[in-house]
Amino acid sequence: MAEGTTFKRCSCTGADSKALGQKCPKLRRPGGGWSHRHGVWNYQIELPSTVEGRRRGPLRRSGFASQEAAEAELGQVRELLALADPGETALRSQIADLIKRTLAETRVLPNVDVVRRKVRTRQDLTQQVTVAQWLEEFLKRKRKIEETTRRSYEGHIRLYLCVNPLKAWRRSYATSALNRADDACLFAVI
Numbered sequence: 136m137a138e139g140t141t142f143k144r145c146s147c148t149g150a151d152s153k154a155l156g157q158k159c160p161k162l163r164r165p166g167g168g169w170s171h172r173h174g175v176w177n178y179q180i181e182l183p184s185t186v187e188g189r190r191r192g193p194l195r196r197s198g199f200a201s202q203e204a205a206e207a208e209l210g211q212v213r214e215l216l217a218l219a220d221p222g223e224t225a226l227r228s229q230i231a232d233l234i235k236r237t238l239a240e241t242r243v244l245p246n247v248d249v250v251r252r253k254v255r256t257r258q259d260l261t262q263q264v265t266v267a268q269w270l271e272e273f274l275k276r277k278r279k280i281e282e283t284t285r286r287s288y289e290g291h292i293r294l295y296l297c298v299n300p301l302k303a304w305r306r307s308y309a310t311s312a313l314n315r316a317d318d319a320c321l322f323a324v325i
């Protein structure tokens with residue numbers, strides 16, 4: 136199975152105005168190691184084929200401040216993919232779909248424990264992330280917020296608890312109710 140890699144790239148362009156990407160000489164120090172100052176960290180990993188057997192491009196994520204941060208997320212992708220045995224091609228492909236869709240909708244990876252539970256109990260992995268699920272995840276990750284803020288968020292979650300896919304919800308509610316409640320912090324991560 137593909138292990139993936141982490142690497143640095145930058146936004147410099149060459150004489151032909153094309154992006155240099157990983158080829159920029161400033162990315163490497165004279166000794167060959169990565170420059171500490173230039174470029175941002177990325178990772179890349181091959182994903183299993185689609186259910187139809189079509190190959191898909193690798194998953195690439197950019198903008199990590201450190202190699203450790205890129206490695207950590209890459210590790211989470213590996214963990215997610217490892218929830219299916221190599222022979223379980225349909226399940227492997229479903230997990231890859233879930234990873235891509237969840238990243239597109241929420242910008243974060245699916246939670247490994249949640250997906251593991253779904254795989255064990257043979258639940259459908261193809262359902263869209265709902266607002267309620269996403270907000271619950273959000274609150275779990277926000278361990279340090281004040282209790283009053285947490286209660287306020289939980290109130291919003293109950294108030295707007297709906298089964299709309301997150302993408303649609305963002306369009307309809309993002310500028311209204313929760314925004315008026317001055318929950319800029321919540322919106323910063325949506």
Ligand SMILES: [Zn+2]
Nearest residue numbers: 145147159161
């Ligand atoms: Zn550069």
